[in-house]
Amino acid sequence: MIGYNKVSSVLARGAMRPVESPADRPSGGSRADPGADLLEFWRVDVELQGRPILSGIDLSIRKGEIVCVVGPSGSGKTTMLRTLSGFTPPTAGQVLFQGQEIRKPRRDIAIVFQDYGRALLPWRNAAKNVELAMEAANKPRAGRAAEIERLLTLMGLGGHADKYPAQMSGGMQQRLQIARCLAQTPSVILMDEPFGALDAMTRQTLQDEVLKLVAAMQTTVFFVTHDLEEAIYLADRVIALQPNPGRIARIFDVDLPSPRDQISTREHPAFLKLRRQLFDFVKGAEP
Ligand SMILES: Nc1ncnc2c1ncn2[C@@H]1O[C@H](COP(=O)(O)OP(=O)(O)OP(=O)(O)O)[C@@H](O)[C@H]1O
Ligand SMILES: [Mg+2]
Numbered sequence: 001m002i003g004y005n006k007v008s009s010v011l012a013r014g015a016m017r018p019v020e021s022p023a024d025r026p027s028g029g030s031r032a033d034p035g036a037d038l039l040e041f042w043r044v045d046v047e048l049q050g051r052p053i054l055s056g057i058d059l060s061i062r063k064g065e066i067v068c069v070v071g072p073s074g075s076g077k078t079t080m081l082r083t084l085s086g087f088t089p090p091t092a093g094q095v096l097f098q099g100q101e102i103r104k105p106r107r108d109i110a111i112v113f114q115d116y117g118r119a120l121l122p123w124r125n126a127a128k129n130v131e132l133a134m135e136a137a138n139k140p141r142a143g144r145a146a147e148i149e150r151l152l153t154l155m156g157l158g159g160h161a162d163k164y165p166a167q168m169s170g171g172m173q174q175r176l177q178i179a180r181c182l183a184q185t186p187s188v189i190l191m192d193e194p195f196g197a198l199d200a201m202t203r204q205t206l207q208d209e210v211l212k213l214v215a216a217m218q219t220t221v222f223f224v225t226h227d228l229e230e231a232i233y234l235a236d237r238v239i240a241l242q243p244n245p246g247r248i249a250r251i252f253d254v255d256l257p258s259p260r261d262q263i264s265t266r267e268h269p270a271f272l273k274l275r276r277q278l279f280d281f282v283k284g285a286e287p
Contacts, residue, residue: 038063038220039084039188043093046079052245053079057093059239059248063187064218066210068231069239070278072285076246077224081190084222085111097188107137110186114193116173120165126152126176127161133183147183155179155209171202175209182213191223195230204262207234211260228278232271233260238278242285250281 037060044057054076061067069077082088083095086105095102097109113119120129130148139147152158155175165173174194181189191210195203207230213219225231231238235254242249256270265271 037061038065038098039222040096040099041080041083041093042096044083044090044095045092046076046083046088047091048079048088054083054090055245055247057246057248059251061220061222063220064214065236066214066221066223066234067237067239068223068225068235069241070225070228070231070282071241071246071249072243072282073226074246075241075243077241078192079246080241081111081192081222081224084188084190085109107184108186109188109190110181110184112174112177112181112189112191112194114196116170116177116197117165119177120173120180122165125162125164126157126168126179129165129176130180130183133180137184151179151182152176154182154213169202170198171206174198174206178206178209178213182217186219188220188222191221193224193226196226203230208260208262210234211258215259228282229266229275232256232274232278233262233265238274240278240281240285249285252278 039059039061041057041059044054045052046054057080059067069080071077079088083090084097084102086102086109089103097106102109121132124132127145127148130151131144134144134147148161149158152161155178157172157175157179160168160172163172165176168176178189178194195206198206210221210223211234214221221234223231223234228238232252232254238252238254239248240250240252241247252274254270254274256265256268
């Protein structure tokens with residue numbers, strides 16, 4: 001295997017990079033800082049228990065970009081996310097954060113799980129759940145309370161600091177999990193079907209919270225979802241995977257005006273066109 005230093009110098013020179021088709025290239029979205037690649041999959045293969053799970057993944061993600069990943073069950077969406085989290089190392093190729101190989105979990109890359117019930121500590125109230133991330137990061141005690149209040153308010157939980165998870169709705173618990181992630185002050189948030197267990201209205205509200213967050217903090221979001229419309233609504237680009245082994249089948253640039261709006265964006269001709277393309281693609285990819 002080619003060493004990291006060698007690869008990074010190669011990458012820095014821009015040589016030997018995977019050939020990208022024009023459709024694969026990042027679009028100049030308004031939220032992102034063009035040219036500032038933060039995350040990179042470089043010829044990534046993942047094998048698990050001797051089985052190829054991901055094959056030849058090449059993808060660059062810019063700072064402040066929202067990338068949504070869709071694809072049939074088992075196509076490797078979660079595995080892709082886990083390589084970014086540092087939990088599943090690639091068998092070949094590299095996954096890079098700011099040009100450095102991701103070898104283990106890091107605090108500037110946070111994960112929001114679908115199962116908020118298990119992600120939160122039931123014996124800690126909302127404030128104490130958020131504080132957990134600060135304790136893990138050894139943030140000084142002074143200033144924690146004000147920061148906790150700021151994050152809870154940001155996620156629409158102002159006034160709920162004393163509530164325990166069991167006293168909160170599913171949407172509130174998921175907001176709390178996101179607030180806790182933000183307490184890590186991450187550059188990247190990885191989300192694996194984070195709103196899959198929530199009702200449609202709550203889901204839409206939280207989608208808008210994610211968009212606001214990215215606009216306010218330039219956070220980069222890698223978002224896995226089964227919901228094609230959610231993917232288009234949120235994303236700068238939608239990555240469509242196909243299975244056996246998991247690989248990138250197509251990349252859809254989402255050229256929709258920002259800020260997005262749950263009514264007008266979803267009625268926009270470009271939204272409807274993309275929706276049709278994605279549905280056709282997924283239908284075609286079905287066995
Ligand atoms: N730890 C593991 N050991 C062996 N195989 C695994 C492991 N984790 C996942 N796999 C396999 O890798 C493939 C991709 O799984 P992954 O969870 O990434 O898919 P996914 O696209 O997220 O699916 P879903 O939509 O159902 O969540 C599946 O065939 C799965 O069985
Ligand atoms: Mg999954």
